[in-house]
Amino acid sequence: MSTASVEEIIAKLSPDDQVQIKRLLQGNPVEALEISDAAQALARDHDFEIAAFKTNSVADVTRPARKVRIAVIQNSIVLPTTAPLMDQYKAIEARVEKLIDAAAAMGANVACLQEAWTAPFFFCTREKRPWLEFAEDAREGPSAKFISRMAAKYGMVIVSPILERDSAHGQTIWNTAVVFSHTGAYIGKHRKNHIPRVGDFNESTYYFEGNTGHPVFETKFGKVAINICYGRHHPLNWMMFGLNGAEIVFNPSATVGALSEPLWSIEARNASIANSYFVGAINRVGTESFPNEFTSGDGKPAHKDFGHFYGSSYVANPDGSRTPGLSRVRDGVLVNEVDLNFCMAVKDKWCFQMTARYELYAEGLANYLKPDFQPQVVRDPSL
Numbered sequence: 001m002s003t004a005s006v007e008e009i010i011a012k013l014s015p016d017d018q019v020q021i022k023r024l025l026q027g028n029p030v031e032a033l034e035i036s037d038a039a040q041a042l043a044r045d046h047d048f049e050i051a052a053f054k055t056n057s058v059a060d061v062t063r064p065a066r067k068v069r070i071a072v073i074q075n076s077i078v079l080p081t082t083a084p085l086m087d088q089y090k091a092i093e094a095r096v097e098k099l100i101d102a103a104a105a106m107g108a109n110v111a112c113l114q115e116a117w118t119a120p121f122f123f124c125t126r127e128k129r130p131w132l133e134f135a136e137d138a139r140e141g142p143s144a145k146f147i148s149r150m151a152a153k154y155g156m157v158i159v160s161p162i163l164e165r166d167s168a169h170g171q172t173i174w175n176t177a178v179v180f181s182h183t184g185a186y187i188g189k190h191r192k193n194h195i196p197r198v199g200d201f202n203e204s205t206y207y208f209e210g211n212t213g214h215p216v217f218e219t220k221f222g223k224v225a226i227n228i229c230y231g232r233h234h235p236l237n238w239m240m241f242g243l244n245g246a247e248i249v250f251n252p253s254a255t256v257g258a259l260s261e262p263l264w265s266i267e268a269r270n271a272s273i274a275n276s277y278f279v280g281a282i283n284r285v286g287t288e289s290f291p292n293e294f295t296s297g298d299g300k301p302a303h304k305d306f307g308h309f310y311g312s313s314y315v316a317n318p319d320g321s322r323t324p325g326l327s328r329v330r331d332g333v334l335v336n337e338v339d340l341n342f343c344m345a346v347k348d349k350w351c352f353q354m355t356a357r358y359e360l361y362a363e364g365l366a367n368y369l370k371p372d373f374q375p376q377v378v379r380d381p382s383l
């Protein structure tokens, strides 16, 4: 099967057809930005893709623009999953360092890595050891030290999704996004709210639903939240970040083509439209093979990998437009320059927050949660 991305396929059309299909699929066109020589050299020397865009919006007249460059970073693992664990981590860290260097060379202000970036996505195996040794303290672990250093070096807010070990609470494990300030200081963390129980994504074997609510982190570069992977299928999860005032919501993910690729280009974009904020959708890349076979509980033969992580990271804008996606097969960094004031302009135009009927939803949900709930169905008397 072809490995081409949608963008690579569109590029084969006639110029007129390209304009029309992009208008329909990607909305108001984003502008390509010039990329610095330093970023180009890093991408060339370390073999990854870079892309930079700008979302066009009309500047407010009463307040200064709040220009922010949002970076999404996708990568494959570096060493085989049979290598010593810390070697695996160190090799990924070295790779991610180059990708963050490139994001900085493209002027990124706020960046997010993919879900559980420090490790292969081993949840498919259902084996606890050795994999859980990748879990680490959110503030003091190896990745926290590394990301804090990179954030301070570049004055960049960095969101670092990891597997967290909470020693204060009985060595419990969490799927957590840790947010570091542009100063390098730890700001806070959010734990994944929705745990998949689909296909080979057997994550409930490892950790349970998050207990951090829907925090929005107020940073130098806007109000940032994180809806981790499977949470993107839950519109109310997206909505709660919006109600708390998010301007940028990242969706760090790990998902494979056979399961979710047709959904990928829709969900982040839809969330961005419905909640009038920017969304950075990030997916890992590559095929990861594990030492022992595992089954998917579907009667099919046991296997050692669970398919191709298709990358395709992108940024969605509140007016329904989006950047092109990164490659389906290569590591990469995509930067999108936005004016955060655009969130308010879009709210003024579409009035989704004013026309929402939160009180109706609250009442309906409160009823639904009662054990004796009866669905509100009006039956055709002829039935």
Ligand SMILES: NC(=O)NCCC(=O)O
Binding pocket: 115, 196, 201, 228, 229, 230, 231, 253, 254, 255, 256, 259, 260
């Ligand atoms: N990591 C994760 O939540 N994956 C679930 C698969 C999907 O939601 O596409």
